Every structure is written in structure tokens, then in C-alpha cells.
Amino acid sequence: MSNTQDYVQWFRGAAPYIKAHRRKTFVIMITDEVIYSDRFIGLVHDIALLNHLGIKLVILHGSRSSIDSHLADNKLDSRFHRNIRITDTAALPLVIHAINEVKTYFESQLSTGLPNTPMSGSELSLVSGNFVTGMPLGVIDGVDMQHSGKVRAIKHEAINDLLALNHVVLLSNLGYSRTGEVFNLPAEELAGEVARALKADKLIFVQPGIADGDAQASTLSTRQCESMLEDSATPGELTSLLQQAIQAIQAQVKRVHFIDPRVDGGLLLELFTRDGYGIMVTNLFYEGSRAASIDDVGGILSLIEPLQDSGILVARSREQVELEISHFQVIEKDGMIIACIACIQDSKDDTAEIACLAVHESYQGSGLGNQLLQFAEDRAIKSGISRLYTLTTRTSHWFIEHGFTESGDFDLPEVKRATFNPERGSKILLKSI
Template sequence: MSTTGREHIRWFRNTAPYINAHRGKTFVLMLSGEAAQHPNFANIIHDIALLNSLGVRLVLVHGDRPQIDERLERAGLERRFHAGMRITDSEAMPLVTDAAGSLRAQIEALLSMGLPNSPMQGSSIRVCSGNFVTARPIGVLDGIDFHHTGRVRRVDVAGIREQLAAGSIVLLSPLGYSPTGEIFNLALEDIAVHCAAAIGADKLLLFGAAEGLESDSGELLRQIAVGQMPDLQFANDEQTRLADTARRACLAGVERCQVISYQDDCAMLEELFTHDGSGTLVATDDYEQSRWASIDDVGGILELIEPLEQQGILLKRSRELLETEISHFRLLERDGRILACAALYPYPEDGCGELACIVSHPDYRGGHRGARLLRGLEQEARQQGLERVFVLTTQTAHWFIEQGFKESGRDELPAQKQNLYNLQRNSKVFFKTL
């Protein structure tokens, strides 16, 4: 087998944990009308078919803004908006329903493909669409009559879950229906958030033009906690809209929202089946969880610290020693993988504590993880009534100085620590007052 072939096999093997994790889960996918117009849309459909074959339950919510705009222009009608929402009068409404129906039929056709020698071969996907969304009119807002523009009133949770349980992909268009038989034009984002929250979706995947959410300086933000949102400025209006949609969904109970590109082939598969993903994760709290270590973490910590022990940066710890000291360690982990660790050894009789073994995985340095663990352990030291913390280091003095530590003499160390001081390593001593 060729080297390239083996690389593909290894990649496929590494996806096994994600395949197992996603099987039986419910994902809501929000695809705009712009995404449906992009040449990569057919590839996204192929990837949706793959998710379906892997046992993921899928609800696909599509938009139709550019398709509506095209029809209005051909008809010589003005596009009218207020407060970011389209005003859908009686003249525009038939064009809205035509755009939604046409795009829905196009997506259903793509999901029905089964051509030999194509990614869809043998997929045999059932697509279900219908009156799953009950709507109400917006009415008059700021003196403006929105006519047939509405908001989501209720989602048919039982109906959607029944179709998902039967293995169908549920396709929702940006239309809602009232008990009186009226049709309302709804915002794509409104349907996506309400549906994901109502059915208890495990993920909401949002497709945008960019790689993910980008700051106003152009930096890709790989992960964002909802609490950070008010302090962030995004690159453009589309990004702001996607970020707000993710925030609303998280606050409504969806644990994870992921923003990915509809322009990049394989972006969705990379996001879902690789450790680092491709876009931006938005979660109700930090994606990388901080927790105290347990005896089951000894192997992972040893794997993390051994390279630095070999370089002489850290003092070597045996497995037996680490097992006895494991309760002093705090970890950062993502999807069960330990990315960073640090330890606090208190000396309460001396009113101080030692911070030790502050290590980040080499693939994840530069993300301020060491500083995050350091702050957490400093807070823990305060709660234990300690007044100072200290470190012994041979090669990372500048980093600790940046964190507010000041160099001190060995005679300031607790007597117990002075007796254990390794003269051969000749570590420098730094203290920080809490």
C-alpha cells in the first residue's frame, strides 16, 4: 500500500472515537441561501449523506434570502427591510413561497441522488419536509406593518422526532404556518434556534462564508464561551449574525454551536471528525474543561510531562510518586484528552504553596493554558488561606516574571522544601504574593 493510502487509513482509524460519539446524536444544520448558490453546496450535501449513513440524526434548515431578492428584482419590486427583517407584503409573498419551494425541491433532489461512482451511491436517504413550524405575525413594529413576515410560535417536536427516529432527514424551509391557514415568511436564524432548542439538539452547525467566526482584526476565533460574546467585535454583518445566532441557541439550551465555512470542501467533516476542527466552537462555557486530576489521569499526565523531564526542564517523577501526589494536580482537557496540567503543594504552616509541573501539550502551546491553570491554582491557594506561592525553575524564569513572580533566595523557601532542594539542578526561586 502507498504511503498516501496508509495516511488515509490512519486518519480513518483516528475518526473512530468521533464516529462513536456522534452516532445517534441530533444535529441541526443551518444553511443560508448564499450557501445553496455556492459551487461547494453539492459537496456539503454529500457530507450530509455521509453523516446520515453514520447514524447522525439531521435537521436541515435552509434560507432563501438571495433567491427572494432575485425574484423581486425580476418582478420590479422593491426590497424592503426594517430592523434587519424583510417586510413581506402581499405582492412579495408569492415570490417568497416560490423561492422557498424551489430551493426545497433542489435540496430534496440532491439528497435523492444515488448515481454509481459518486459519494451518494447507495445512500437511499429519505427526506421529510412539512408544516413542522407554527408561526405568528410580527404585526406592526415601530409603526411599520410587516404584513406576512412572522416569528416562530411553536415547533412540532413530536413530529420531527418521529421522522428522525425513522431515519429521515428533516428539511425545514423558512416558512411557517398559522392555525388559520396563513403562511408567514420567517427568518432562517429564528427557525434554527427554536428548532435546535425545542428538539434538544446536541449541536447546531452554522454555515458562513468565512472559515469560522473572525474578529474585527481578521483573527479566526477557534472557541468562544457565551460569556465572552459582549466583549467581541466581529469582521462583518454576516459574522455578527452568526455569532448572535450561536449565542441565542446556547442560551436556549443547545450545548454546542459550531460555525464553519460553506465555501471550503470538507469543512464540516474536519470540524466533526478531527481533534482541532476547522471553524469556531461556541459553547455555554469553556470548551476546554478545568478539573482536579484523579488516579485515572496518571498515564495522561506522564505522557505530557515526560518530554520535558528528558530535556531537564522538569524534575523527573515516577509513576508511583505521581500516583501519591495526584490530588495536587489540576488539568485542562478537551474531549477526554489532557492538554495541560499544573500542581499545587501547600505548606500551610509557612503560609505558602509551591506551584509545580505547569505543562501544556506541545501541539497546544500559545493558547494561554498554563496561565489559566496558574490563575486557578492561585485562587485555590487563597481559598486555603495561603498568602504566597512559589516556583522553582531552571528554564522558564521569564514566563513566571510575566505572571507577576519575583526572584527570591532559597532561604525564603519553607524549611521542608529547603531540605529537599536539589543543588545539582540549581533552580531559581520565584515568589508571588497573593
């Protein structure tokens, strides 16, 4: 394929995401290490692009390494308790200074008009202010955390008003108390609090840690994050990130993403390509996706019967579901099967059928269908399948959006031909995997 064609394909591929992200609210946390790195100008460009695509942006900058070096330069020790810096009275002015320095640099970079980049001439309007009310962390395990604080409130209405006017809101990890004190807040925690207060569509961490060097995009469920937290091998510095991800998802933030900042364009790849690039945490598999067992037959039938009655799914008897149960994957919530898929392999072929994909009405549109399909694809690839097909009467567009193409001349595997009912007029869709 020529470069021009690649470009056209890429642009078309990005179109659904451009549409989907428009007017959505993203909270993006960027550490100061990233802000002072060579890659930052690329990120500035990408932030400007997101703003121009109509995405509402709240950006938080971290300041940890700058604070470390300011304290070290002034021969003050950095003391931590439970991974949180203890900001004492001597350290506070240096902490404020370091934070303001990062903020000023950040603002200057976002004000450059981006010469010599594809976004040249674009102007961003950055706004910051007293949007974060802080309060003292107090004494933890007998240790006085002094000027280290936590979030008391976020002025989310004021932030939303600014976002509606297309301003980018920039927040530093400082909070002001009602008594006029200043508190040093953990930046990841603040990012999580802001995303929750705004009920943001995405909370994105552009920082080293979870997605390091992960060239393959992947998805984590909140349950997997919990297991990582329980695992003693998980480094302490990831604890807060994982906790924020879990809490954000539980508070209806739709997605949390971790992006390796060393990858140029990692943010764009994650947001605008089907396969993504970073690590995404979702509420999918909330109660766990798992291989179905014979005990699930009743639950699967309850889910698919209404769809069979309305002709959307082909009729399957209880006996047939029982026979095929090892091919099913289900998602269960509160003891109910809320989604299922079957990936039925023909033993003589490297082709498998995607069948019986169904998501309970109350859970449609939250990505469960997409997730189950991805799961089925992964499993199929592992068992040597190189091609998937599906038969559908009313869902062809959904499958096409997931990489399938219509194929009028595909020869159904023998085993399928035996049960195929041409009167349904199903379309046959194929996908190479």
C-alpha cells in the same frame, strides 16, 4: 508515512467521533448561496454520509439571495428593518415561490443517488411538512413587518418520530399560523428555535460569515460571542448568528459550529477530526476561564483535595499551590472554582508538565477538561514549549485520547525528579506540541 498509513491513521483518528456522533441530533442550516454553489454536491455527499453514520439530521435551507433576486426581477424593493426583511402583500407570493424553488432544488440534489461519488447508490429519505407554527412579528418601532413572522412553536415530537425512523427532516423558512396564514421566517432564527426545541446535540451553520477563511479551528465562548455583539465593528449580518449561538448554548444545545462553505469537506473536518476546522461555540468558560491568582488557592484546594485523598492526584500542600499559582488556569462558575490545570515549565528546558488537572464531579464530561488542556497547550506553544509530559495513575487513557503517548524511558526534568514518588507507580505520558 505512506498514503495507506495516513489513511489508517486518519480512519482510526475519526473512530471516536463516529462513535460519539451516532444517534445524536444535528440541526444544520445551509444558505441558498451554498445550495446553488459548485461546492454543494460535495456537501450533499457529506450529508448522506452523516445519515449513514446514524446521525439524526434536521436540515434547514435559507432562501435570502433567491428572494432578493425574485423581488428584483419583479421590480420590487427589498426593504429591511433591524436586518429583517419586511414581507409585504405584494412580495409574499414571490417569497413563497423563491423558498419553494430552493427547497425543490435541494430535494432533487439529495435524491440523486450520488452517482460518481463514494456514496454512490445511497438513498436518503427526506421529509418535510407543517412542523413550524408561525406568528406575525407585528409592528416594530412603528414599522409593520406584515408577513414577516417569528416562530410560535415547533412540532418537535413529530420531528423526533421521523428522525427515529432515519428520515432526514428538511425545513424551509416558512411558518404557518393557526389562522392559516403563511409567514416568512428568518432562517437563522428558525434554525436556532428548532435546535432548542429538539435539544439538539449540535446546531451547525454552513454559511459565510463567522468562520470565513479561518484555516485554524477555534472555539468561542458565549461570553466572547456577547462581546462580539457589543463590538460596533461586528458586521450587522453576523448579529443574528451570534444571538442564535448564545441562545442555543444557554438552552442546552451542546455545541454550535460555524463552517466556511468554501472549504470542501469543511463539515467533515469539523466533525471528525480532533482539531476541527470551523468555529465552535460552547458553554465552556461559561463563567470564564482565566489565569489563577493567589485568591484562588482556597478554591483550587477545595477542588483537588478529594482527588488527592482518593489518590487520583498527587498531594499538594497549600504552600506548593501558592508557589505555583502563576502556572494555574481555572474555570469559575457562580464564584466556585470548578476546574483547574497547571502547566509547569522547567526554565532550562522546552518541556512543561501538565499537572493538577481536575474538573468538579458535577461538571465532568462536558468538555471542560479538554478545553483546559487545549488552553494549556496553546499557552505552552506561545512560550516556546515543544513537549508536554504528565504523570498519571488513573487517567492515562484520557490523556492518550488527547494525543499523549506512554513513554517508559523519558528522563524527568531535574526539578521534577526531586519530588517524584516512584511508589505511586504513575505512568509518564508525553505529547509533542
